Amino acid sequence: MKPEFSIISEWIEPGSRVLDLGCGDGTLLSMLQRERQVTGYGLDLDVGNIAACIAKGVDAIHTDVDNGLSEFNDQRFDYVVMTQALQVMQQPDQVLLDMLRVGRRGVVTFPNFAHWSLRLQLLMSGRMPRTRALPATWYNTQNIHLCTLKDFEALCQELNIRILERRVSDDQHRNGRSRRWLPNLSGQVGLYLLDKPR
Amino acid sequence: MSESSSPPWSSDSVGLVSPRTLHFDQPLELDCGRSLDAFDLIIETYGELNAARSNAVLICHALSGDHHAAGYHSATDRKPGWWESCVGPGKPIDTNRFFVVCLNNLGGCCGSTxxxxxxxxxxxxxxxxxxxxxxxxxxxxxxxxxxxxxLPRWAAVIGGSLGGMQALQWSVDFPDLTRHVVAIAAAPRLSTQNIAFNEVARQAILTDPDFHDGRYAEHATVPSRGLMLARMLGHITYLSDNAMADKFGRDLISGNPQFSFEAEFQVESYLRYQGRSFIDRFDANTYLLMTKALDYFDPAREFGGDLASAFERTEAGFLLVAFTRDWRFSPERSRELMRALLQAGKSVSYACIDSPLGHDDFLVPVPDYLKVFGQYMHKVAEEAGA
Known part of the structure; x- marks a missing residue:
């Protein structure tokens, strides 16, 4: 189980309605169904993932999140979750707004492009950095909208989105002291709990 | 050398099956205001009913289908039942786990009234x-x-196309008797264009001089031209533009134009063959009835046109499957169903299978389709204790 998921699980109130964007094979939702008694749906673009979700007892909708969430009514869910998918979206800002239209709260996780190891690689080699979390080369990566924690927080401010919780972690999702002091330098993954004052 | 004694079908077929007919002597009120005093339904069943009677699933057939969904009626049968790709041991509708019931609908021409x-x-x-x-x-x-x-209830009601529509209607009309619905290549109601195609098919039959206002049996004749045209038209809508091009191309059978109205392109002989072979196995009056049932289908109608309200009372879980190249009931039609079910807060999964044929894909063993369908039925079986 990804440690990222256990942090998210802590944030989700029991019995909530959850929508998971880019749900993959349904691991997170099936865990939330078990541990938090949530109901909800996963959305994914890959039909193999839809089959995997169904196998786990997770309701899954085969769809492209880039086409928007127009099929869902306002405030239909307690939480709209998107783990490690913001950076592959065509319009991350629109997705964030749509998430907080459809859901009361949003949960977003993404790789922090300002992590020191990435900065160091770029500084020393002058080439696009590659890490275990971001292994693809620049020309075949799906990550078309990478950002840093600071970038993300600036966008939230611009969109009038409130950050209720922030956690950063390294790739083992340890939540050490340095990550609390210098999150944008030491955190590999940013986890955010969001809402939007209405 | 002696003939091989192994059966002509593979181990994932239900093998030899035989239909049986059930008689019902209580009147059945119909939507049109009339009623049937008594009626027969011809059915086939596959697999065993478990002790808890909890593993029964119903398969509903489409426009030209019947009760013979899987297996063979004799060792010399050339073709198995119409849904052999999905029904059998280890297949999505796994006859090792489910007690499968399939019938010929009322108004059909294969043994039911x-x-x-x-x-x-x-x-x-x-x-x-x-x-x-x-x-x-x-x-x-x-x-x-x-x-x-x-049977206390169905673990699932399953169908493709018009069969899927029956499965959906089950969840609306008998919410407590329908545990799951699998609706494949279905639609919440016909589009205007769908109805238009049906009308042309009906006119082909109705205007055939051999139709005799439907009393052709008494005249010892068959409106074969009309039925053939109706079937040819249907087949055009079952395949995508690409699939037709891939299958038949536009090569001339004899190489050069013959400047005649004989079948010169392969697609012409295909449609003629499909039309002709249909006459031998189908009834023109039944074809009229089936297309009418399609046209009238609209579960939202009694709910002020609001499909989500129609699904409000259902307790079923839903699997919706569409096919990318299906233009008869396109993926957008399945999404309409999905939206209504989401709005009603129901348990629903939806998959759109990328495959070339079009509407006919629901009868074909497309791997992604079988995988999604199989996983869903696995869940149904687990829940049913099958």
Whole structure:
């Protein structure tokens, strides 16, 4: 189980309605169904993932999140979750707004492009950095909208989105002291709990 | 050398099957205001009913289908049942786990009470006097069948196209008797264009000089030209533009134009063959009834046109499957169903399978389709204790 998921699980109130964007094979939702008694749906673009979700007892909708969430009514869910998918979206800002239209709260996780190891690689080699979390080369990566924690927080401010919780972690999702002091330098993954004052 | 003694079918076939007919003697009220005093339904079943009677699933057939969904009626049968790709041991509708029931619907022409059957009161064929039946009527008759088989509920009601529509109607009309619905290549109702195609098919039959206002049996004839045209038209809508091009191209059979109206392109001979072979196995009056049932299907109608309200009471879980190249009931039609179910807060999964054929894909073993369908049915089986 990804440690990222256990942090998210802590944030989700029991019995909530959850929508998971880019749900993959349904691991997170099936865990939330078990541990938090949530109901909800996963959305994914890959039909193999839809089959995997169904196998786990997770309701899954085969769809492209880039086409928007127009099929869902306002405030239909307690939480709209998107783990490690913001950076592959065509319009991350629109997705964030749509998430907080459809859901009361949003949960977003993404790789922090300002992590020191990435900065160091770029500084020393002058080439696009590659890490275990971001292994693809620049020309075949799906990550078309990478950002840093600071970038993300600036966008939230611009969109009038409130950050209720922030956690950063390294790739083992340890939540050490340095990550609390210098999150944008030491955190590999940013986890955010969001809402939007209405 | 002696003939091989192994059966002609593979180990994932239900093998040899035989239909049986159930008689129902309680009147069945129909949507049109008329009623049937008594009726017969011909059915096939595959697999074993478990002790808890919890593993029964119903397969509903589409426009030209029947009760023979899987297996063979004799060792010399050339073709298995119409859904052999999905029904059998280890297949999505796994006959090792489920007790599978499939029937020929009322108004059909394969043994259930319908236009080609004799009336009890005067011993003549029903012909055009058979009442126009609706999807709701079928579901009501299928519920009688469920009772006759002493089943408490269906673990799932399953169908493609018009069959999927019956499965959806089950969840609306008998919410507590329908645990799951699998609706494949279906739609919440026909589009205007769908109805237009049906009307042309009906006109082909109705205007055939051999139709005799539907009393062709009494005239010892068959409106074969009309039925053939109707079937040819249907087949055009079952395949995508690409699939037709890939299958038949536009090469001339004889290499050069013959400047005649004989079948010169392969697609012409394909359609003629499909049309001709249909005459031998199908009844024109039944074709009229089936297209009418399609046209009238609209579960939202009684709910002020609001599909989400129609699904409000259902307790079922839903699997919706569409095919990318299907233009008869396109993926957008399945999404309409999905939206309504999401709005009603129901348990629903949806997959759109990328495959070339079009509407006919629901009959074909497309790997992604079988995988999604199989996983869903696995869940159904687990829940049913099958």
């Amino acid at each position: 319908g236009p080609n059957q004799l009336r009890a009161d005067n011993g003549k064929p029903w012909g055009p006097d058979f009442p126009i039946v609706t999807v709701r009527d079928w579901v009501r008759s299928q519920q009688r069948l469920m009772q006759a088989l002493e």
